[in-house]
Structure formats: C-alpha cells, structure tokens
Amino acid sequence: MEGLERIGQQAKEAEPLLRILTEEKKNQVLNQAAEALIAHTGRILEANQRDMDNGRERGMKAGLLDRLLLTPERIEGMAEGLRQIAELSDPIGQVVKEMTPANGLKIRQVRVPLGVVGIIYEARPNVTADAFGLCFKTGNVVVLRGGSDAIHSNEAIVEVLREVLKSCGCPPCAISLLTDTSRETAAEFMKLNRYIDVLIPRGSAGLISTVVENSTIPVIETGSGNCHIYVDEAADLSMAVEIVYNAKTQRIGVCNACESLIVHEKIKDAFLPLLARQLSEKQVELRGDERAYGVVPMKEATETDWGMEYLDYILSVKVVDSLSQAIHHINRYNTGHSEAIITEDKNHAEQFLREVDAAAVYVNASTRFTDGFEFGFGAEIGISTQKLHARGPMGLEALTSYKYQIYGNGQVRG
C-alpha cells in the first residue's frame, strides 16, 4: 500500500506541471512517444513474449491471447494513435462561455484538465499508450492499473513513455502503472480519492460493477451494451434487413452490437423470414417470443434473454403491437448505450428519438456507429453508459473540466 500512496502523491505533484503545458509541447511529446514506441519495438515485443508465454502456460483462451498479443504492426498502430491525438486540437484553455452578470464581474468559463485520471483495464496493452495519449493531450496525469496478464508489456510501454517525458523535460509521473496487480491493491486504488479525480474502468461488466460498488473516486461507467433495433410498421424492410445484419454480425464482441430485435406485429410475417434468411449466412441463433417463433422457427426467449448482452451470434426477437410498446421494452431492458428504429414515418422517428433513454438513439442506421472515431472525435477513451459528466463516446472533451475565471475591479458583496 506504501507504493500506492507514493504513486498517488507523485501523480498529484505532477498535476500542476501538466496543467500548464502548451499545446506545442504536448504535441512534441506525443510525436516523440510515437517514434520511441517504434524504436523500442524489440524491447516491447520481448516483454510481450513473456506475457504470452505465461498466458499460454495458464491456459488462456485464444481470444484473450489475441488481445494480449503485440506485433510490429500493432505497435505501429499504437504509435499512429499517438500521432493522430497530436493532430487533434487541444481543448484546454478554450473559453466555453462568457458572462457579465449585473454585479459587473466579467466571468469566463474555461476548459481545464480533470487532474489525475485513473484507468482500470484488462489484458489489452494497446490501452496503455492510448490512455496516455488522450490524458496527456488534455493535460491530465494518468495512473494505470492494467491486468496482471499484460504486466510485462505494460511495464515496457510505460518505461518507454517515461523516458520520452523525461527527455522532453516533462514529469515522468505524468504516467504511472501499478505494478502490484493484486486484488487488494486494486481495491485500495479505488479508494484513492485524495489523489485521483476520476476513475474510468474499461473491460468486462464484472470489472465495471466492482469499480462502481467500491470506488470512492468519481467513476465514469463505460461499456456494456444491450442494444436494440426496432423495426417499425413503416420500415423499409430491405433496409431493415441490412441494418440488423450489420449491427448483429459485423463484429459480435463489441458493446454497440445489436443484441435484441423488436418487430411490429404488422410486418412480422413479411420481415422475419427475410431477416432469418440473411442471418443464417452467419448462423445467427434467434430466440423469440411466441409471436416471433410463430413466424420463423426459433428457440423460445426467456425473461433473461431480454436483458442479455450476448456478445455472440445470438439475437433475441420480440414482437410488439405499437411503437410505445417497443419504447417501453427498450427503456426497461437497455443499458443506456445505443438504440435504433427503422422507419419511414417521421413522427415515429421523432417519438423514438425523444422517448428512448440511451446515449445514442438512431433512425435508419446501424448501432455500430457509436464510437468516438465515427462521431468525428478523432479518438475515444471509452463509451459512457452513465448520465453524469459524459454520455456516449468520450473524446478529448470528456477528459476536461472547467473553471470560472472572474475579473473584477473591487467588487464586494452587499
């Protein structure tokens, strides 16, 4: 725990130095960090090899091993990510609003860094460079707690980044990594609200709920997505087939994939056979309610299906009598991520956009677009499924707070 206390203190000490870095300086560091990652590819791959060997020894699954694996191309990708962040405009110092209330004060609301950002994640070493890039560009210190499976890779990446910081005259403690990856230390880490201003967990639903339950640091909840597509009675059915097929199968393991389909009673007979045929190309398993499996043979859906984020080639199917029923079902079971309606009826579209409670609500498009890059943010630190501070894809702005700068000429309060 002593180590944790020191990391917290050092992060807090670096904070005022980061807060006042110029955009030019920050971009210089980011570009040099990109070069350094590539220059030290050998060292990083060596460390990664140790993690991979350990993973295989412990019987890690192929999917996880693939997430853990680094290659020269993947390191080039991490470097390119840093270069792209350098290209983005710096939100720090932007004037959000100016006000001149009756008391004659001139008030400016100005964007500032959050301070110290904690990130808890699992076995994806690319998050290490990514999180550093986004936090550094926004003048934030970052403290990382990655998974034990990736510890050697993470250490190597952080060492390279710290060397760059040092050589550029910036505090190396702008990035820290907890090298003790025990659960006890993770639990203590979540209580460091005296040093850390915000904690962002990235990973499985289990990880995220552990953080929400235990953290005394303000948390931005990210991640899980039980996303629905509602095919309205006024839908263009071939468009609906394309969109559902894309949202379900283009990439199954992501939070913005479609997990549940809702179909209006009036078009179920025409639509479900079309869709089933298309989805059979990818062997998607359907699980439906009585009215759905009355049209197309499929397994019966149980109550737990409506709330499931399958992250698999499975889709639940519900038939409803009205748009309102669809909205009600979505608001009951969704996770506040991404929801879509397929309809040619403008009023239906507007009602859906207004009444569905989620970060991203779509008309006639795939839920797969909920993503910082697709939204034009240039990068993302995660997708928030809570309403406080940031909702949906989080770009650089989500890593900022603001302060009020106030100019007076002797005003006192009467």
Add this chain to the structure above:
Amino acid sequence: MEGLERIGQQAKEAEPLLRILTEEKKNQVLNQAAEALIAHTGRILEANQRDMDNGRERGMKAGLLDRLLLTPERIEGMAEGLRQIAELSDPIGQVVKEMTPANGLKIRQVRVPLGVVGIIYEARPNVTADAFGLCFKTGNVVVLRGGSDAIHSNEAIVEVLREVLKSCGCPPCAISLLTDTSRETAAEFMKLNRYIDVLIPRGSAGLISTVVENSTIPVIETGSGNCHIYVDEAADLSMAVEIVYNAKTQRIGVCNACESLIVHEKIKDAFLPLLARQLSEKQVELRGDERAYGVVPMKEATETDWGMEYLDYILSVKVVDSLSQAIHHINRYNTGHSEAIITEDKNHAEQFLREVDAAAVYVNASTRFTDGFEFGFGAEIGISTQKLHARGPMGLEALTSYKYQIYGNGQVRG
C-alpha cells in the same frame, strides 16, 4: 428497506413521464405549487411547530433552530423561488452541438434530464421546495432525504407539492421523501444506484464525506470552502482591505467566505496594519505565521490553521515571497472552491487565473460572489467542489445530461 425499494421503483416509473413534459406544463405546475404553498401556510407552519418543539426539547442550538424555523415570509420566499424557476428558460431539448461526420450521419447532441436525482440534506426545510423546483424544471424526478429534525415540515411541504402534481395530471412520485430518517436507511439509500442517477449531498463536511465514502450512486460533491485571498505586491491596498473585509465578515457561515489571507512580503508592513484595523470592527481573530505576527500582534498559526474552514470570525495569515509561493500554498490547502488575487499587475493576474486550481478564481473581487444567483444562473442546487460533471455554482444546466440523436438513411458500418 422495503419502503426504500418501493420509493426507488416509483421514482423510476415516473422518470419517463417527466422526461417528456413540455416547458409550458412544467411552468404551470411550478406556479401552482407556489400558490399552493402559500394557500397551505397554516398546515406547513403547524408541522414546522412540531419540529421546532422537538428541536427545543432536544436542546438544539439557536443557529440550527433558526435554519429550521418557517414563517409566513419564509414560505412566501419558497413560493417566490418556484415562480423564479418557472421564469428561467428550460434547458431540456436544447441542441448543444450538431455534427455531420464522414459516414453521412446527422448527429445532434441534445440536452436531456439526468433522470432520478437524490438529495441528502440537513435541517433546512426550504431546500425541499427548492430542490423540487430545480429538478422538476429540468424534467428530473427527485428523491429527498432530509434531516430527522425537519421531518414534519418536509412531509407537509412534500404533501402539498404532490397534491399539485396530481391535480395537474403529473405523477406525484416526481417528488418523494424518505420518512424513515434512520442512519441505516440513509446508508441503504446511497446504494440505490439501480434507481437513482446522481446523488447530491448538501450540508456539513461530515455529511458530504459520508456520502462520498459510501455511495454507489455517482455523487456531486458540494460545499466546503477553504477560500484564500492573495494580496499581491502590486495590489491596490485600500481595495484589498475592502475585499478581504467583505469576504471574511459579510457572512461568516458560508462556503465562499474567506478563511485565509496570503500577503506578499513587500507590502506586509503597509497592508497588515490597515487590514487589522478594519477587521477589528468585527473582532476578527488573526492567526499568522512568524512574518505576519512580526508586523501585527496576533496568535501564531499552526499547520492545521492552513487547512481550516473556520466558518467564524477567524482569519489565518501567511506571508510569501512570490506569487508562485502563494499559488503553491493555495493549491496545497484549498478545497477547490473560490480563490482571489488582489493585484494591478495583469501578468500576475493571468498567472493566478491559470495556475490556481479551483472552481472560481477571482481578480480584484470578493470570493463571496461564487453563487448561482450572482453568476446569473437564476437559481442554484449547490456549489460543486469536484471536477466531474459540474464545477462551481450549479444552475439548471448542471441537472441535465445529453443524448445523441442520429439520423441516417440506411448506413451500415463497413
């Protein structure tokens, strides 16, 4: 605990109904609520009398009894507060931003309510009407947990408000009050993250830290203010005397009062005697470091003084050799609330504004202006001392989140 579960469920059920109320409807309810509070003055005063009697019996202090007391004028004040909130423009539905990224989607970022807001507060019954007004105007359901000392007053006010909601065709559960004011129930309340989207504690530092430590609901930390004024070497000394006098003595029990003075070495001999004379009018006790009590007789300040929020006629005094030292001291001991510099030097002012880490940073004005009304927000739900979501005075906007409404024409992700 069963009662708590039911209150949470009912709040969540009311949420979609509140989300879609028109501004007109919301204003109608607010104005009728104002009338109803006045019409039921007798009933509310009767309930308040019971709380006052109980308070006196238990030996409640005069200051607390005064906060608890309602009078016809104070009820008129509560009603006027609701009428003023009705006059403010409704942030819900405002388009914050529009984007058209390369994928051809049209993305609108639109303000929406947070959902269900929990408020934990102490013995001030006026907060009950106030919190309802601000939450209702922003389409939020509110669940209140007031202090046990004010339970009868709060119940009477909530009953009146619920009658108005019902008569206007709105869900009465738009406002709920926990009538079980035990600590156990408060602790359970803080864990209701499945029903409540944000929790705002209002009251003592002890209350706020209990909430921060125990809540699984995202918290907006409000309140404590260890505010400094730095009198620079380039200060207008008579302006400095006026401002420090105002910030220290105009109202001592508030979070934006000045608690600590920092004085540049070069002007300490000229300034401190002037200030001490002025502050002696209100018998302000000074506690200073060696260089300060070398100029004006005063008690010696100890380490704990630098971190104290006195809320009393006491001021700590520190002498520094430079602006940087002053900033360093402030960033070490402040609570992120309000900080001021008195200077005629523009560069010093800019450095102070940039480098001091607080919600509100002033040049040549009293810290007492940090307040939603003074900032022109028309109302406030509290003053945030955290960086996440909202910082400084929180008006209606602080009670909103946003969603992305996205229009496509068949887009799928490649």
